[in-house]
Amino acid sequence: MALDFVAQEIDELKRQGVFRPLRVLSSAQGPRAVIDGKSVINLSSNDYLGLANDPRLKDAAVAATEKWGAGTAAVRTIIGTMEMHLELERRLAKFKGTEACVVFQSGFTCNSGVIPVLVGEGDVIISDALNHASIIDGCRLARAEIRRYAHKDMGELEQQLRDTQNYRRRLVITDGVFSMDGDIAPLPEIARLCKQYDAISYVDDAHSSGVLGTNGQGSVHHFGLQGQIDVQVGTLSKAVGVLGGYVATSRGLVDLLIHRGRPFLFSTSHPPAVTAAAIEAVNIMEQEPELIARLWQNARTFKEGLKALGFDTGKSETPITPVIIGEERAAMEFSDRLFEFGVFAQGIAFPTVSRGQARVRTIVSAAHSKDDLDQALDAFAKAGHAIGIL
Ligand SMILES: *Cc1c(COP(=O)(O)O)cnc(C)c1O
Secondary structure, eight states: THHHHHHHHHHHHHHTTTOOOOOBBBBOOOOOOOTEEEEEHHHHHOTTTTTOOOOOHEEEEEEEEHHHOOOOOOOOTTTTOOOOHHHHHHHHHHHTOSSSSESSSSSHHHHHHHHHHHHTOOOOOEEEEEEEEEHHHHHHTTTTTEEEEEEOOOOHHHHHHHTTTTTTOOOEEESSBBBTTOOBOOHHHHHHHHHHTTTTEEOOTTTTTTSTTTTTTHHHHHTOOSSSSSSEEEESSTTOOOOOOOEEEHHHHHHHHHOOOOHHHHHHHHHHHHHHHHHHHHHHHHHOOHHHHHHHHHHHHHEEEEEETTTTTTTOOOSSEEEEESSSSHHHHHHHHHHHTEEEEEOOTTTTTTTTTEEEEEEETTHHHHHHHHHHHHHHHHHHHHHHHO
């Protein structure tokens, strides 16, 4: 009885046509995968560099498990910090060129832990309208006033900064690469405005870690802005192929986060397998920039192929390439047809993107072969004709 509302809410989801069973992956994550029993070219994972199933990461995870166990059974601040946790943080700080770094359990917990340490009551957060859900939740937890500026609109950001000069602290926060459109934040302007108006600058590089910058250091390196952005959040869960989030910033802020970042204080630390595999991924990114070059080569080839077929790829500047269909049902049907033709590319509709902007989102990886990309483009052409948009 008390839970009657659940069935009603589920009926409502079904009525809207958005209730979906989870798709099941019955192979390892990779450029080709078995999804719901069908072998397809996979264009929907965040495994940009093909590291999720890399033998070197797996070996590191197995060896760490053998030596250090399956779990840590403690939070970092009690007895859940092993030397390898500190090693990963040192390696990431060096990789990012910052004084220090602290790792959280995920990118999501990183944002929800860090933002409330930076600002609170009496402060204001100025946030890009298309920022990720974990940023939005982190902002809510912070209890600061939240203001939004239209996506990438630097005039509006400056206006907000002018209007908020009486607040105690101000935090400007943006995704580095936006997950639904694949466009890049105007970081040079954001850095300049934050400096001019004495605001804290914060970039979430979840989709830029392992993607932007020569070795995948992220959006700050991409623009040559080292030392000019106060807080860089990254993830170990996407291109890095494992799991985790991190903040690369000043020694002082890391020390404060270790005392105040609630997920760090109250949720168990990463198992040895996760930490060791992430360290191995950093080794690979440092030693093999050609992986990132291959990712970009594949992204360019695929994007140009889609455009040549006549698809609308929106504002994408990165390996995230949307194919914008418009109408919600048509986008879902397009995704279904692609699947029939051997390609998995997730359909995305309102509320994740605006109404009338429904799309399938593609992410190629460094691990896709030329053959994979050619076959995928062929499937896009067939599916486009099948639903009558080409
Ligand atoms: C994916 C994503 C996250 C969450 O990262 P996880 O490590 O998967 O928790 C956070 N921020 C942005 C911008 C993301 O795209």
